[in-house]
Amino acid sequence: MKLTLNGKSKEIMDSSTLAAVVRDHCQNPEHVVAELNGSIIGRALWENTVLKENDRLELVSFVGGG
């Protein structure tokens, strides 16, 4: 199924969990923050959050900045 990940269209397996998507795309999941359709999803809920078609997912983490 298709969804938007960090602004890009991505094809992922149906019924993927948020946790799975994070594992597949992030080297250091421990510092990643997830925002699904505008709401922050707490880490504890990732395993139980099933993604749907056309979801907008943002995965952010720290980078250098002033």
Place this chain on the structure above:
Amino acid sequence: MMTVQNDNLIIAGKTFTSRFLLGTGKFSSKTALAESIAASNSEIVTVALRRIDIDRHEENIIQYIPKNVTLLVNTSGARNAKEALRIAHLARESGCGNWIKVEVINDSKYLLPDNAETVKATELLVKEGFIVLPYMSPDLYIARELVAAGAATIMPLGSPIGSNKGLKTKELIQILINEIDIPIIVDAGLGAPSQAAEAMEMGADAVLVNTAVATAGKPQLIAQAFAEAVKAGRLAYLSGLPLEKISAEASSPLTGFLYE
């Protein structure tokens, strides 16, 4: 050599011995960053929040920042208070503390902060329990509003971000130092250790430097230089006798009548 006892920087109840804050942007490598933090003994470091690059698996910058260093997440990218709040919420979710540097910039030419939106964001974030360190253009009225809103410090710019022009806003910063009771951290535009020393001699409580260190030929070396300049400037400020600054001008005597 004398050391001054108990001249610690206190922000939101937390004590720091270093008055040199380091920004982590624009470093050529993460190792260079780690070395600069170590060389300067900086205890507060700023970071930003961005979308992770999902196509490249990069190491997280956090791994290069010592655990005992306080992370100050900035809201860079926010063009208004609402966006600043969104970033702050994401930052808090990361579990790295609740210190936020409010940076609201809607100006891509000079990167000057929007003072009004900064005040709004500060008010809202303080209410939500964040420790807020707002970045602003030096303005006494805005500074007072930020204090009233509950900001933990004020961070006035010395000159535009990345310009390395030094303390172009010196007089206005001096007014803030004179009139505002919470810590003043001069941020942005400091291009040389001498400028950092100058800010500290004026009575600033701390400085934050990023570009001048990150883009230097030898970041580690200049980070150390900045840290030492901050210490020197601070000592100079603490030792200052106002009397020495009074200049005697040749002019007709005014107090002869007292001694006749």
Place this chain on the structure above:
Amino acid sequence: MHFDLANIQDILSNQDPRLTERLAQEAARITRQYFGRAISLYAPLYISNYCSCFCTYCGFNNHNHIPRLKLTADQIEQEMQKIAQSGIENILILTGESYQMTPLSYLKETVLISKKYFSSTALEIHPLEEEEYRELYLAGADSVTLYQETYNRSRYAEVHLAGKKKDYDFRYQAPERIARAGFRQISLGILLGISDLAEDLFALFSHLRHMEQTFPGVEYSLSFPRLRQIKGKDLSLSRIDDISFIKTICLARISFPRIGINLSTRESPTLRDHAIELGVTRISAGSNTSVGGYSTADPERQNPQFDIADSRSVPEMLRMLKDRRFDPVLTDWRRIDNT
């Protein structure tokens, strides 16, 4: 430039005349920069010497057996006419500290009369509640003068033996009430000769800093009345010499470049004429410090709050100022209604 207590103590105890001169030069430079050569003139008007307090240093204290007077509205108007005729536009209305004899209604009535004759009405009266100050402000008063006398609590208790004035905190907090009531000008001060000068000066500066930070829109001024003789009797408790007095003015000017510094006729002509070179920006002229004194010709019948050392008339003061290339200012604003 802010001096801490140690700096002030050093400066006051330092005997070197060159230090005095350096302070004066700096104070003069700053005063010229921020004020030019403008000197404002005002006149005091005592409307009542009733007092419920016993302050050991004051001629009006309630243990002192002097004839007590309180001017009627007509008499006040008469005094004001006389003062206005001399050209004075800024009046300072003074009373002893008696809440009973000079209640709010009396003060308000006085302010309403004053508006007819003067551009600016200042009050030096007993400390009031915020609402009372607000009534006076809305009636047309522009400025309040209130001296803490001394900031040393134990000394304060020693010299203020009876009456509401014993309440140190009520007095200390009054400037904040005055500012909240809307007044745009507030004058603070200490009485020189009651207590340790360095400590009181430092405390006064701290009080002023606090007021400046809390109420930045208010214009502040400072006064340094020196305890003097009253009808020949010396009521001061310690001597503050002329050198210390001049240093005090210089320190105030250097610490606060923009504030007004007042000098009354307690001081001699020589001292006053020099003091305006190095920091003083407001002086009284043609003064009389007895109740009803402007209309009463006979000096024997007068009971002043302090003896006047400089008895020059308004025209004489104007002439002196012009001779010394000062710019005498009788008024620098026009009345609008306070809201």
